[in-house]
Amino acid sequence: xxxxxxxxxxxxxxxxxxxxxxxxxxxxxxxxxxxxxxxxxxxxxxxxxxxxxxxxxxxxxxxxxxxxxxxxxxxxxxxxxxxxxxxxxxxxxxxxxxxxxxxxxxxxxxxxxxxxxxxxxxxxxxxxxxxxxxxxxxxxxxxxxxxxxxxxxxxxxxxxxxxxxxxxxxxxxxxxxxxxxxxxxxxxxxxxxxxxxxxxxxxxxxxxxxxxxxxxxxxxxxxxxxxxxxxxxxxxxxxxxxxxxxxxxxxxxxxxxxxxxxxxxxxxxxxxxxxxxxxxxxxxxxxxxxxxxxxxxxxxxxxxxxxxxxxxxxxxxxxxxxxxxxxxxxxxxxxxxxxxxxxxxxxxxxxxxxxxxxxxxxxxxxxxxxxxxxxxxxxxxxxxxxxxxxxxxxxxxxxxxxxx
Numbered sequence: 001x002x003x004x005x006x007x008x009x010x011x012x013x014x015x016x017x018x019x020x021x022x023x024x025x026x027x028x029x030x031x032x033x034x035x036x037x038x039x040x041x042x043x044x045x046x047x048x049x050x051x052x053x054x055x056x057x058x059x060x061x062x063x064x065x066x067x068x069x070x071x072x073x074x075x076x077x078x079x080x081x082x083x084x085x086x087x088x089x090x091x092x093x094x095x096x097x098x099x100x101x102x103x104x105x106x107x108x109x110x111x112x113x114x115x116x117x118x119x120x121x122x123x124x125x126x127x128x129x130x131x132x133x134x135x136x137x138x139x140x141x142x143x144x145x146x147x148x149x150x151x152x153x154x155x156x157x158x159x160x161x162x163x164x165x166x167x168x169x170x171x172x173x174x175x176x177x178x179x180x181x182x183x184x185x186x187x188x189x190x191x192x193x194x195x196x197x198x199x200x201x202x203x204x205x206x207x208x209x210x211x212x213x214x215x216x217x218x219x220x221x222x223x224x225x226x227x228x229x230x231x232x233x234x235x236x237x238x239x240x241x242x243x244x245x246x247x248x249x250x251x252x253x254x255x256x257x258x259x260x261x262x263x264x265x266x267x268x269x270x271x272x273x274x275x276x277x278x279x280x281x282x283x284x285x286x287x288x289x290x291x292x293x294x295x296x297x298x299x300x301x302x303x304x305x306x307x308x309x310x311x312x313x314x315x316x317x318x319x320x321x322x323x324x325x326x327x328x329x330x331x332x333x334x335x336x337x338x339x340x341x342x343x344x345x346x347x348x349x350x351x352x353x354x355x356x357x358x359x360x361x362x363x364x365x366x367x368x369x370x371x372x373x374x375x376x377x378x379x380x381x382x383x384x385x386x387x388x389x390x391x392x393x394x395x396x397x398x399x400x401x402x403x404x
Contacts, residue, residue, distance in 0.1 A: 202276075357399060
């Protein structure tokens with residue numbers, strides 16, 4: 001069956017609100033870990049995850065950093081308009097470039113209370129250290145707005161202004177405002193590249209102790225970047241996947257990581273998080289196009305939603321990654337920065353990833369489809385087990401290690 005024909009109603013389950021973790025555990029790596037391998041389920045905690053991963057495996061982490069994407073502007077009348085920063089305007093080459101802008105920047109946003117924002121009105125937000133942030137709508141798209149954000153301290157970058165002016169963008173299903181503890185806990189310990197509006201939550205369980213145990217066992221580590229968009233929370237609202245449009249997200253990978261991936265195709269690659277898995281599988285399809293002398297749209301969307309299912313020619317994983325590496329060398333590129341719209345769903349054939357560390361996801365979500373692509377119909381057995389054994393679900397919840 002082509003994924004376009006998948007009925008999202010077949011990928012649902014009952015998730016009681018009391019199973020949703022509203023706050024993280026006090027200790028990151030104390031979270032429970034469900035291990036699925038060869039149709040069997042076992043249990044442990046993240047503290048011991050290295051015991052379940054073979055020597056010389058490559059674990060790939062997403063080093064994106066969550067930004068303070070929620071901006072709350074107060075009108076003179078006392079009403080509040082929320083501006084949720086999604087991604088930079090089309091005039092910027094990537095998120096990092098937009099984050100470094102000084103004085104002003106244009107950003108695509110969702111707006112809460114947009115009806116109260118009258119045409120031509122400029123909103124103001126006073127924030128530390130003595131900075132005033134201004135907002136003006138410059139364009140309206142389907143489902144979002146382009147907002148021009150400017151500030152009165154031109155020595156400060158947008159990244160700095162956002163840090164002072166914004167709030168941590170907790171997932172909407174937590175039904176609470178962020179508090180001081182979320183500043184640290186809704187961020188991985190290896191977060192580096194600013195740009196996400198949601199955490200790559202599988203990485204939240206990793207501590208320095210866990211990372212050391214991984215290294216001591218001879219498990220290799222690599223970093224990629226996928227900036228998580230708000231679309232990751234968006235449930236599929238169409239009857240079949242044909243009508244659902246995947247959100248595009250920025251990815252960034254350097255040549256050193258490509259070399260590590262090529263060296264571990266036989267020994268095994270484990271993606272930490274669905275974002276890492278989407279990045280790695282996207283690299284295959286970018287390289288596959290280059291192998292067949294087709295130029296990916298690096299400036300736009302390099303991997304479209306249906307490309308993995310509609311492409312007739314398929315290079316081997318090594319051929320694809322090698323083609324991408326040669327392209328980078330020929331064009332003197334140290335890193336690839338582009339966007340991917342890849343949808344990983346049953347019957348997707350994995351090219352790069354052999355295992356996945358991930359949390360438990362919302363019913364009828366594209367993330368649940370990704371899990372089903374990895375372990376097939378056993379996703380339901382794994383989720384039923386977690387529900388009946390007091391696992392905590394979603395962003396601050398427990399997780400699992402799934403082997404294809």
